Amino acid sequence: MSIGGKIRFLLLLLGICCIITALSLNNSITKKDLLLHEAAVLQQNLAAKERIVQGYLNNPAKINELKQLYKDDKLAINFINTNRVNGINVLVYKEGNLQFWSSIKSFPTNVNRLKEGTSFTQLLNGWYELVKKTSDNYTFVFLIAVKTQFSIENQYLKNQIVPELFPRNSLDLATFTDREITEIFSIHKEYLFPVKLSEEYSKNIYASIQVWLWVIGLFSICLFVNYYCSWLAKRGLVVSATLVLSVFFIAFRLSDLQFFWFNHQFNLEIFSPSIYAQSDFFPSLGDLLLNVIAVTWIALFAYTHRHQYILPKWMVKGKAVGILFHVLFLLILSAAAFLIDDIFFGLIYNSKINFDITNIINLDWISWVCILILCIVWLNVYLATNIFIELSKQLKVTNKERLIVFLTLLAGYFIYKLAIDFNVFFLVYGLLIFIIGWNNYIQFRKFSIGTFAIIFLCMAFLTAIKYIRFNDIKERSNRxxxxxxxxxxxxxxxxxxxxxxxxxxxxxxxxxxxx
The missing domain is CATH 1.20.5 (Single alpha-helices involved in coiled-coils or other helix-helix interfaces)
Structure with missing residues (x-):
């Protein structure tokens, strides 16, 4: 075996070892262990905030600073800028009257009923740990935010433990009906509240490591299969190589969609059907992304070896067969356009994803994943068109005859749309295919800024107009x-x-x- 073959075989072993390691990590820790681990992190973070509060209350100089907050602007701004980002606010009362507050979010209804020291209570907009201290005629109440409580929940407002205290969304406050819970205490060992694993918790503390092990493992196996198919292609078996690669990716995706052996290994937002779900083939945004990546891998392999595909002699010699090939080629690209149209209509209509590209700064990472999928799909259209064009060059069909076939089919569909529901989408898509063909047949794939500018303009125009139309349909349906x-x-x-x-x-x- 050559050195290259050994390296490729090691890639396969690496992929298998990574997947086995990921599976073993999945069973290495129980839910109880995870709960204790996450609660310990929450306990540690809360204790750090309590020490900040005690640093004010146990220091006479700091107490005097708190008394001066209401009349010293610089001191008050410095306190707010230092502590508000950590979820810590203070209320200063003098003789029972509120004198200073660092936030207007929440106020206790009756400060006199609060016990001295540490307590845990629910206010109007969430749950807080309160630390009260009375000094002379002053009363200081520190509020440490623990969990938000909104009357309306959406993608921006969520009832969860505040990120300033616990950035992971694996814990939630427990109730008396929950079984697997653990308690959180103050730094003075006073009981505060119980916590449980939230419904969206990751299966173990090695979740991120597990994801990367799966990604590295599957990528290594895919590289091994790709290298093997390239080896077959170099020996003249390019059709067999393409079939092997296609069968591998199709089996990978269909088995995952049927048995959920990959996308259900970890609880990721991208695989949540609450964000997007369209059909059995596209049950989540993550599955849509994996499907697109699989198709793109096959398309890139075919595009790389497009010069090695040889058509049968009976196809090359016959002009009628050549014309039928061009007709079939255009029909396949048309079917691909309808399929893409249906997929992205479902992506907009059946999802809660923000597609407002006019406000691009506020787009979240899910929206950027959708934009990435769109770009990859347009790349697939470009690759597929070039592959078919390269195959058509082997046929005895002139450029004039190709143009006649293209214009005939376009005119036929134009008449059909006039009778049904006319729009300009198919004309722009036809222009896109025509420009790619022009670059191949006439310019001989010579790089031209003008040509590629028109190609990108067609893609951008179709994307923008289709988005407006799909969004309008969704809005009308909601109304x-x-x-x-x-x-x-x-x-x-x-x-x-x-x-x-x-x-x-x-x-x-x-x-x-x-x-």
Whole structure:
């Protein structure tokens, strides 16, 4: 075996070892161990914040600083900038009257009822650890944010332990009905609250390591298969190599979709059906990304070896067969356009993902993954078109005949759309294929800024117009669903909303003056 063959075989062994290690990590720790580990991290973070608070309350100089906050702007701003980012705020009372507050988020209803020292209580917008100390006629109440509590939850407002205290979303406050819990104590060993594993917890503390082991393992195995297929292609078996690679990736994706041996190994947001789910082949955004990567790998392999594909002699010699090949080639690209259209319509219609590219700074990483998928799909269209064009060069068909076939099919579909529902999408897509063909047949793949500018312009135009159309369809559907709910007079939510709306209008001073 050559050195190259040994290296490729070692890649296979590396992939297998990484996957076995990932599987062993999955069974190396129980839920109880994970709960204790995560709770210890939370306990440590909370203790660090309590020490900051005690550093103020146990130091006479710091106590005097707190008394001066209401009249010393620089001192107050410095306190706010230093402690608010850590989820620590303070309320200063003098003779029972609030004199200074570092935040307006929450206030205890009656500060006199709070016990001296540490306590844990629920306020209007969340759960807080309160530390109270009375000094002369001053009362200091420090608030350490523990968990948020919003009346409405969405992608921005979530009821969870605050990131300043615990950045991972693996824990939640427990109730008396929960079984597997552990307690959190103050630095003075006073009981504060119980915690449990949240519904979105990762399966173990090695979750990130496990993900990377799976990625490295699968990537190594894919590289081994790719090297083997390249070895076959160099020996003239390029069709067999392409089939082996295609069967490998198709088997990989179908087996995962059927048995969930990969995407259910870890709890990642990208594999959550609550974000996006369309069909059995696209049950999550992560599965869509993996499907696109698999197709792209096959397309890149075929594109790399496109010059090695040789058509049968009976196809090369016959002009009629050559024309039929071009017709089939254009029909396949058209079918691909319909498939892409359906996939991205489902991605917008069946998801909660933000696609507002006009506000690109506020896009989250899920939105960027969708943009990446879109770019890869357009790359696949470009690769597939070049592969078919390279195959068509072996046929006895002139460029004039190719143009006639293209314009005939385009005109036929143009007439069909005039009778059904005319739009310009297919014309722009046809222009995209025409420009790629022009670059291959006429310019002989010579790099031209103008040519590629038109190609990118066509892709961008189709993306923008389709997004506007799909988003409009989704918006109309949502409005129709809301209208149907409003027609249901027995729904208590509808009755309450209308009643609140009527009271709000009747109590509005401006509206009363107008009407």
């Amino acid at each position: 129709a669903a809301i209208a149907e709910k409003l027609l249901n007079a027995d729904d208590p939510k509808v009755i309450n909303s209308i009643d609140s709306f009527e009271k709000g209008i009747s109590s509005g001073f401006i509206y009363c003056r107008i009407f």
